[in-house]
Amino acid sequence: MRISQLRGKLSDYFPDADTYARDIIHSELGGISVNAAIELGMEPDEIWKAVVRHNPSMAEKYR
Numbered sequence: 001m002r003i004s005q006l007r008g009k010l011s012d013y014f015p016d017a018d019t020y021a022r023d024i025i026h027s028e029l030g031g032i033s034v035n036a037a038i039e040l041g042m043e044p045d046e047i048w049k050a051v052v053r054h055n056p057s058m059a060e061k062y063r
Contacts, residue, residue, distance in 0.1 A: 006044035010034070010051070013062045028053045 028050035
C-alpha cells in the first residue's frame with residue numbers, strides 16, 4: 001500500500017480524515033498519530049491495520 005492509498009482509505013471512512021490523521025493518538029501505533037507514523041517511515045499497510053484495530057466497529061467494507 002502507498003501513502004496515497006492509506007489517505008484514500010482514511011477519507012473513505014472518516015468524515016474529516018485530515019483531522020483524524022493529525023489529532024487522534026493510537027496506542028496501536030505506539031502512542032502516536034497516523035501522520036507521525038508516516039513521518040517516522042512506518043509502512044502504510046501497518047498503519048492502516050492499526051487504524052482498523054483502533055476502530056473495531058468499522059464496517060467490513062472499509063477494512
